Amino acid sequence: MRDVAVVGFAQRQMDVFPGSPTMVELLVPLFAECYEQTGWTRSDIDFWCSGSSDYLAGRSFSFVQAVDAIGALPPVNESHVEMDAAWALYEAWVKIQTGEVDTALVYGFGKSSAGLLRRVLALQLDPYTLTPLWPDTVSLAGLQARLGIEAGLWDEKAMAEVVARSLTDAEGREYPIRSGATTAAELLAAPLYADPLRKHDCAPVTDGAAAIVLAAGDKARDVCERPAWITGIAHNVDSLHLGGRELTTSASATRAAAAVGSLDGVEIAELHAPFSHQELILREALGLGADVRISPSGGALTGNPMFSAGLIRIGEAASSIIRGEAGRTLGHATSGPLLQQNLVTVMEA
Amino acid sequence: MGKELAAVIGVGQTHHRAKREDVSMAGLCREAIDRALADAQLTFDDIDAVVVGKAPDLFEGVMMPELYLAEALGAVGKPLLRVHTAGSVGGSTAIVASSLVSAGVHRRVLTVAFEKQSESNAMWALSVPVPFVMPVHAGAGGYFAPHVRSYIRRSGAPTHIGAMVAAKDRQNALKNPYAHLQNPDTTVESVLASQMLWDPIRYDETCPSSDGACALVITDADTARSAAAPAWIHATAMRSEPTTAAERDQVNPLAGRANAAALWKQAGITSPIDEIDAAEIYVPFSWFEPMWLENLGFAEEGSGWKLTEAGETRIDGRIPVNCSGGVLSSNPIGASGMLRFAEAALQVRGMAGEHQVDGARRALGHAYGGGSQFFATWVVGATPPS
Amino acid sequence: MTSPLTAPMRVSFDYTRSVGPVLSKFLTGLRDQRLIGGRLADGRVAVPPPEYDPQTHLALTEFVEVGQTGTVVTWSWVSEPVPGQPLDRPFAYALVLFDGSDTPMLHALDVPSADAVRTGMRVRVRWAEERSGVITDIACLEPADADADVAAQAPATGDGEAVTGIITPVDLHYTYAASSEESTFFRGLAEGRLIGQRCPTCHKVYVPPRGACPVDGVATIEDVELPHTGTVTTFCIVNVPFLGQRIDPPYVSAYVLLDGADIAIQHLILDIPADEVRMGMRVEAVWRPREEWGTTIENINGFRPTGEPDADFASFAQHL
Incomplete structure (x- = not known):
C-alpha cells in the first residue's frame, strides 16, 4: 500500500446556509483554504471526489453544479458518491x-435546512414497509436509545455526560453551532422531547461543507510538516431492517475497526455519533478505552452537517496530528439509519 | 504504476422492459447479480465488497436505496459503496469496483447498477420545477436536441444519419435477448417517418425508458486466471467538466476528448479504429453515435457520420458500434453505462451470443452523463495487458 | 453581494412500486387483515418478511401467518408528528414482536401520552377501514385490552387477487434559495433589466451571474447590464408534451446569446413559425406587462425576431 496522508482540511458549519443548495458559494472559499494550506493550485490536484445527496437538496443532480467551484476547464478527473464525503475520501484513497494519481481533493456538502430533515431522512428506509409510515430520524x-437503557447498557445520565462533554469541548471553537460548558445534571433537568431523548441528545440540524486534501508519499511531505498518515x-x-439486526451494538463499526487493524495507542477518536447514546454504542463497538479522548472538536452533537459531518470527523482527527497535538488518532463516519454503515480510519504522525 | 491486474469474470443483466412489474427493486438487482455470480462461478460468500451505482434517487423515490438493499445485495458485513455521477454512473461504478481490485484492496468485487424507471417518470424527475426559472427544454431530449442541431450544422452531415444509427441499433437489438425494444420492422425509412419529438430528434431516434439492472464480478489476476473467459481491464478513465461555461464545446466536449486521450494512452492504443474490435458507446439519441465517434477519436472532427453512412459501425464494419442494440434499445439510466462496459466485456470473452463480433480481442465501453460533461470509459481485452 | 432570494419548492410524486413475490404475500395479507411473515433459513419467522434470507441470500418461499397481538420491545414518543405519519396527534412508534414472530416490526401506537406506554405491554393491530395492500392498512397499533371484542379482529379470508403493486406518495417541501449572484439577476428581472457579471479572472460575462465561474472557480463579481437583444445560437422544436410542462407544444426552445454576453441563455422563440427559426437569427426579449413582473425569468415571455439580417455562423460558432 502506498503511504497516503491528509495534508489539508477546511470546513464550515452553520444553522442555515443562506445560499443555494448547490453550495457552490461555500465550496469556493473552502477550496481556497485548501490551496493556501498546501500551496497548491487546482492543477496540482489529480483527482476530485465528493459526497452529497439529491434528496437533501430536493433536486436531481445536485452535485453537478458543485463542479463549477473546482473550475473544471480544462476537465478534471472526478467522481461522486451519494454518501457522506468520508466515503468519497475512501474512494480517493x-x-x-x-x-493512477498522487493527490486528491475530497469534499462534501449539504443544506440540511432546505427541507424538514428528520422527515426527509425517512426516505432512507424500506420503501415498501417503512417509509410510508414516515418514521423520523429522532x-x-x-427506539434504539430505549433498548439500551432498558437492557442496562447505558442510562440517561451516561447520555447526558456525552452531551455535557461535547458542549463543553465545543465552547470557544469556531465551527460548532451548539456549545457552552454545562453538566450532566443541568442537562437532565431539560424536558424530554422524544422520550427517552431530550433535544440535546440529538444532533442539531446543520448546514455545511468540508474539504480534505490527500497526498501520497513525498507529495505529502513537500506540503505539510506533519502529515496525518492514513495507516488504516x-x-x-x-x-437496514430494524428487526434483523442488534440495534444496541454496531457490528459494522466493529468489523470496520477490525479491518483497520489494532486501535492500540489511539489518543483521540473523533466519532460521528448524531445521537448521544450512539457515541456509547460506538465506543463499545470500537473497543475504545477510557484513556481515549472522544471528539474534542465537540463532535456531531454540536454540529452535524449532513454528508460532510463524517468527513469533518476525519479532518478533525487529522488536524490534531498536523498541529502536533496527537500522534495517533481515529476518525469515524456513519451513514444510514441508526449507525447502519460505518467507516473507520486511523492516522499517525 | 504498481497497479494490480483486474478482470471481469462475471456478467449479468436483466431482461430490460418498460415496466418490470414482476419484481421489486431488490428483485431487479438480484436478477442481474445472480446471473453475474453464476457466470463467475462464485457465490456471495466469495465477494469482498459491493459497489452500487444508479442515477438520481428521485427516480425511485428512495434516498440512497443501497441502504435498504444492502441485505438483498449480499452486502451486509462487507464494504458497500454507492456511486452517482449522473448518466455516466454505470461506467464510473464499474471503474470504482475495478479500482478496488487494481489498488490491491480487494480480490473479488461485485458491482451492480440499476434503474427502476417505472416507479416514477424520468421526465418529471429530471425537470422538477425550481423557483425563479422556467424549464423550457422538456427533458433530456429537449436538452440534447439543440446540440445535435449544432453538430449537423458544424459537420454538414446529411439528415438521415441519425435514422441510420437508430435502424442499425434496433436491428442489433433483435440479436440480444435482454434488449428492451424488439421491433423487427425498424428501417431507416420507418425511423424517418416517426414523429419529430424534439426537432431534429425523432421518436425512433430516442432511447426508451426501461427498468433494468446490470452486474459485474471483477477480480484479481489469480482469480481471473482460473475463470473460464476473463475480460482483462486494460485501461479506465473518468473526466468531468462544468455543465455550462463560456464557449464550452457542447458538441465535441473537451472532457470527452481528454477522457479518450487518457484511455488510449493507458491502453497503449494509437489508432483506436484499427485497434478496437467492438465499441459499446452511450448513444441515447441516435446522432450521438457520430458525435462520440469523433469525440473518442475513431474519426476526425466532422467526419464521424461518414463511418456511420458507410456502414462501418455495423456488426461487420470496421468499428462495430453497439452490437447489443445500445442505449437506443434499452435504457435503465443508472445501469445503461454499466451495460456498455458489460457488453464490451462479453465481446472480448466471446460470449456475446448472436451479436458477437467475430474474433473481438479488444473492446471499448463508454458512458457519459449530465450535459455531455461526465465521461467514463474502459478498454477490456481477451488477454492481459502487455 | 445581495441577499439570496428564497421561495418554497415542492417535490411531490406518487411512486408506483411493483413489489415482487415476497412482499406481495405480506401486503396481500394486510389487505385481507392478516399478518404474514416469512420463515428464514434458521427457522425464525420474520415480519415483514425480508425478500432474501439474510444468511442464504435466497428468496423467501415459506410464509407463516402470525398473531395480530404482540409485545412492545421498545418505543419512542413522537411529541411533534410530521406530515405523513400514521397519526397527526402525539403518539408512540414501537417495535412490536407479534405472537409467533421472531423479529420486531415498526408501527405507530395510538396512546394518549407517554405515560400510557411501556416496554412489554401488549398491543394489537387496528386495521384501516379501507385496505389496498399497503403498510398503512394497519392504521396503527392499540393497547390490547383483555376484554376487547376479539371477534371483531378475526381475520377475513382473502380471496382477491394478490397485491403486486403499491402507490407510495412522496411529498416533500423545501425552501429553495438562489445564490447571491443569481439573486442579482432575478432582482434585475423584476426591474426589467438583464444583469450579468464578469469573472474577475477570465473576464467572461456570465448571465445569469455565477457563484463560481466554471472555468476559474471564483465568483463572478462586476455587474454588466446587458441589452435585450441577441442571437439564436442553436435550438430545438419541442413537439412532445411532458409531465409538469408549463408551455403547450409545439414551441421553440433556443439558446440566445445576448449581445455582450459570453454564454447563452435558454428561452422560447415567439412570433415566428417554428420551421422558420434559424441558427444565427437576431432576436429581442418580449417582456410581460410590467405589473406582472416578479423576480423570475418568466417576466420574459420569450424572444422574437428583430428583423435584422442573421448573424454570421463564425460569429457564434464557438458558442455551440
Missing part, C-alpha cells in the same frame, strides 16, 4: 492506491 433513535481505513454495512 483507493484511487491513489491504484497509482423517533428511530429513541475500512468501512462496513449492516442490514
